[in-house]
Amino acid sequence: DARVTQTPRHKVTEMGQEVTMRCQPILGHNTVFWYRQTMMQGLELLAYFRNRAPLDDSGMPKDRFSAEMPDATLATLKIQPSEPRDSAVYFCASGIQAGDSPLHFGNGTRLTVT
Amino acid sequence: GQQVMQIPQYQHVQEGEDFTTYCNSSTTLSNIQWYKQRPGGHPVFLIQLVKSGEVKKQKRLTFQFGEAKKNSSLHITATQTTDVGTYFCAGSGSARQLTFGSGTQLTVLP
DSSP states (O other): OOOOEEEOSEEEEOTTOOEEEEEEOOTTOOEEEEEEEETTTEEEEEEEEETTEEEEOTTSOTTTEEEEEEETTEEEEEESSOOGGGOEEEEEEEESSTTTSOOEEOOOEEEEEO | OOOEEEEOSEEEEETTOOEEEEEEESSOOSEEEEEEEOTTSOOEEEEEEOSTTOEEEETTEEEEEOTTSSEEEEEESSOOGGGOEEEEEEEEOTTOOEEEOOOEEEEEEO
């Protein structure tokens, strides 16, 4: 069963440290999304790639967050420097055609910034 | 931009009772998708509705897409404890970008 793989599953770090989250989308999927989930904000879209090109990162705080797809099998989300308010679960999802086909979510990275 | 509102935010039901969650979009949608997230898990795709007025069923779950393609509902008949979780709708508009509703967290009391 093909699935989206995210690493790490859990990350605890101190404020000010750099955090890198990785995602391996399902082979053949050309769209990749990063979502952040908190109790208060639900599922927030942070970034969206199609064919590795960033299409929308308007939901991402630009001063500290960055998202890239160095190749078709890897998407990364970096936070530098991290802050306690970044504590959340970060999900990566991939799909075949944006908006018209189901999204497949990874298990998420639970980030705690102390 | 496109906004998708979902109500209620929380719903507690007794096992065996029915449950409905509603989704409303500020703009006309090309399609709407529904996802279920179990506690501690990740959202899992349930179904996609595309046509105006479309109704689809999955066992005890009934999904509807409004005639104007701006609203949708998910109805669960005779809830079971396995139905516990958060149900999200996600609408796709002209920009072909999914916008998720805030979700309805369902608790089923045995």
